[in-house]
Amino acid sequence: MAKSTDKRRLGRGLSALMADIEPNAAQDAGPSDARASGRTDRQIPIEDVQPNPDQPRRAFDEEQLRELAASIREHGIIQPLIVRPDPAESGKYQIVAGERRWRAAQIAQLHEVPALVRDFDDNEVLQVAIIENVQRADLNPIEEALGYKQLMEKFGHTQLALSTAMGKSRSHLANMMRLLQLPDEIQAMVRDGELSSGHARALVTAENPIALALRAVREGMSVRDIEKAAKAGASGSTVGGATTRPEKDADTRALEADLKAALSMKVSIDHNAQSGAGKITINYKDLEQLDDLMRKLNAG
Structure with missing residues (x-):
């Protein structure tokens, strides 16, 4: 049983990886603390720094990058990037966390960036990148x-374990x-911000969610x-006196939504x-x- 659990856990552990991207960790630690923890600032x-090709975040708001670049010109980069030696190119470094700062630094025409060099493997790089993205406001x-889906599917985290590690409620996840x-x-x-997450969740049980979303x-x-x-659509009410279907109660609809998720x-x-x-x-x-369904049922 323990052996099976170990296969589902990364070597460093989720909480240890998350500690590497705490915003104030590098600032609060003195030089001796940094050496003791194995950090290289x-x-x-x-x-010599290049983005991770497997970075899960693809879209970067240009206006926000320009605003960050203006801040960097005035104050510099406060929080170092986290990088690892590039596995494909000697002398180069691959971004683990901080691509947005790196992009803004280029706009600000910086010649160097502060960085913490870490020896992460490919799985750890992906997990840290996902966590950093999920923690962004x-x-x-x-x-x-x-981001939550990637962490659960790729690394085998359950909703309960993930909610504890991320400081989020299970219901939020x-x-x-x-x-x-x-x-x-x-x-x-x-x-695009046309619908809030609350509006969107209310559409999950709709018979025709797209039409209702456009109407909303x-x-x-x-x-x-x-x-x-x-609810009116789920009850089967139609124009012209067509046969209606019995309405599903709230518990049944909630259970359907949980199973869908x-x-x-x-x-x-x-x-x-x-x-x-x-x-x-x-x-x-x-x-x-x-096949994916069968794997999930067998695993359960």
């Missing part, structure tokens, strides 16, 4: 949810993960308005409250997704 020519809800069950069109609306933006609907509209697939629960019987329908889009 140095100035590195900016042309300017992430949109979809980027945050994708579950709510963020539910956003990834929405159609791409709605996720784009959340990324057009009419300026509140979260409660969307919930009511989604856990399996990354559309899940429908049909429950008969009188007999207590029912069925669960899981929809997969291809054989690869079916």
Whole structure:
């Protein structure tokens, strides 16, 4: 049993990796503390530093970069970058955390950047990059949810363990993960700030979430308005007296949403409250997704 658990854990551990990206860690530690912890703080020519090709964050706001560059011109880079020796090119360094500062430093025309050199392997580099991104205040809800999903799927972290390590409630993680069950069109609306995460979560149980999302933006609907509209649609009410379906209770809808988040697939629960019987329908889009479902069920 212990051997199986060890396979799911990185060598340094999630909490140890997170300590490497605490904003004030390098500033608070004196030279002797830095040597004792194995940190190497140095100035590195900016042309010898290059981004991690597997960096999970791809979009950088140009206006925010220019604002950061202006701050760097006046105050310098307060928090060092975290880098590792580039595994593919001798004498070069690969960014583990701090690509945004590196990009802004180039705009500010700095010749060198302060950096902590760490010997991370590829898995640790990816995990630190994801954690740094998730901890950023300017992430949109979809980027945050994708960060949690990567940590759970690639490194085998459970929602409970991850919520403890990240200082987030389990319900917060579950709510963020539910956003990834929405159609791409709605996720784009959340990324662009047209819908809040609360508005988007209310769309998860809607029969036609895209149409309702467009209506919500057009009419300026509140979260409660969307919930009511989604509930009306789920009840099967139609124009022209078509046969309606019985409304699902809140517990059933919540359980469907939890299963969708856990399996990354559309899940429908049909429950008969009188007999207590029912069925669960899981929809997969291809054989690869079916294989992924079987792996999750076997692992459970």
